[in-house]
Amino acid sequence: MPNTSPRVGLFVTCLADMFRPTVAFATVKLLEQAGCTVEVPERQTCCGQPAFNSGDRKTTADIARQTIDAFDGYEYVVGPSGSCIGMLHQYPDLFISTDPYFARATELAAKSHEITSFLFDVMGLETLQEKLNQLRFDGTVTYHDSCAGLRELGVKDQPRKLLQQVEGLSINEMEEAETCCGFGGTFCVKYPEISNRMVSNKTDNISNSGANTLLGGDLGCLLNMAGKLKREGKSIEARHVVEVLAGMTDIPAIGEADYDLASQL
């Protein structure tokens, strides 16, 4: 059990920043409900994955240094993405062991957590249970396990355990919930046809689950799957899991009709 009020730096992630600020606001809300003090470091941009996965190690290291500096001094770093937080965990590999940034990268990796695993594994369900029990979500959801969160960070049961606290919500697991949706960062534009095949398999499994809402923990995958569901004309809504957990489902789902965030603030 951590401090009663740990100081948490929010890693916003570039997709939440640009496409869906609601996800970042929901993350802040959950962290605060769990008793954390949340700050948003100004000097963060992206985790560096586009460079890392394109083989540009030097740029990746530059961005890693910037991120390490930006999150200096926080007790924890938490973000709404297994993929981006997984990238933070890779930072130590970018530096030789005598580089001062190696030790700092190791420190950052150790204190960085994906939001649902942070809430469940680090803060503990009890810090949030009362708030979650007050929520109501009438619907059947299915959960896509995003690859990096699942296989790099071990995120699997945490989001489901948290969701089970929400009244009215039931989970219908889809077939192949752990199979990649075909997003893969730049993969989806480098190999669009293969990516399309993968996301088509995914949307088939989503519809066959009978759920009316798709949830996940990574916006990259969610934008991909929501975009495909939309193109196929399917009426299944897609949301980041934190939106449900923070009770922010009055906001239109991903890719749903026009919505101006400013008016809701």
Add this chain to the structure above:
Amino acid sequence: MQINTPFFKERAHDAMEDKNLQRALGNLKAGFPEKRAIAVSRMPEFEELRNQGRDLKNHVMENLDLYLEQFEAKVIENGGHVHWARTSEDANKIILDICKQENAKTVTKGKSMVTEEIGLNDYLEQNGVQPVETDLGEYILQLRGDHPSHIIAPAIHLNLDDVAEAFHEHHKRPKSDDPAVLMQEAREVLRDKFVAADVGITGANFCVAETGSTIIVTNEGNGDLTQTLPKTHIVVTSIEKVVPTLEDMTLFLRLLARSATGQEFTVYNTLSSGPRREGDQDGPENFHVVLVDNGRSEMVGTELQDMLRCIRCSACMNHCPVYGAVGGHSYGWVYPGPMGSVLTPQMIGIEKGGMLPNASTFCGKCESVCPVKIPLPKLMRHWREDEFEKHLSPKAVRYGIAGWAFLAKRPVLYKTYTRMATWFMKRWAGKKGKIEKMPLAGGWTDWRDMPAPQGKTFMQSWKEQQKAGEQP
């Protein structure tokens, strides 16, 4: 074998349009991953065996010279011969010379991916020796002039009617689509070939240093006939297959069968330890082992050394969503799937093989099922880095990354840019909440909608809130 790897994208396109191929690939999941999952669930210590397998292979790679020389000495002691082949050409020449020495007209072959790698069949044929594949899958492919699309199920891209057609054409018998009839037909035809062959060529799953033995595992028994009936047995294998002891070998047999086919044990596990000895009932008079390097020794001591742990079980490709979508032939050379995406650039060069390590979402499924825990995504990234350093990445990637990096390294500028980009996309989407077509984003919008941004960036909204002294 012809290298078609640079055309991966085009081949993948054709593969996804090919209904018969897609039907065949549809059998993959029930055939392999589901069976593996059951086998693994029945063995609580499987995870521990994976660790042992990884550690043991690491130990072997760190002492590779020692174990290879021990293996060589034992083979010679047993009355066999060991040949060292640095390249494919060397290996082919060595094998042909042995065949010529024996005046061989035909050679039977057990399934061996190393002989595919070195292009042995074509070489032998060009030099007047007829190779006959005896693994059923390989035999079907040979009749069709085709190549394996999978390392343990070479004909997985074919359906029953393809086989029926090939047999009807080559065996000149009435066409049947009954698998049992086809199997019997293959058996009858191959029996004569087994008996007539002057030389039998097999691969090896492992080479045991302490005894000088090689082992093949098969489910058909064809390997046994290939290596015991002819006068001469040639084992063509590669240097990383060596393991210290028979007991070590059994560790890998347990890992291999479960990871590959979900069997607890493969049906035939056949050891060869030299030529026939006095009093032996059967076995070849001459026993040769050809140890192929072909770029492997260059991997020792580098990041790619981990790849030398590979025991060729095929679990990585069986579980790979990219392989499952496009099949093995799309990869354009011998080794497909994740293991092929790491090995191929080493063997044909990153200039030709660069497409493969890029064709991965890094979903990590391959690494999670690998019996010797090879970090396949990390090794694919190694090749992407090599490609990037050599300026071989496509221009769109290089400029794209450079432009993005320029912004991402300047937080203030980045914020301005993301605000503008978000504003633009929001306007472009209009009231629909999604973008159906956008310039420069065809890779995305040709196939799926792009959900529109909500409006302002989070950083912008957050700042405004903080200024106003509100809580979210």
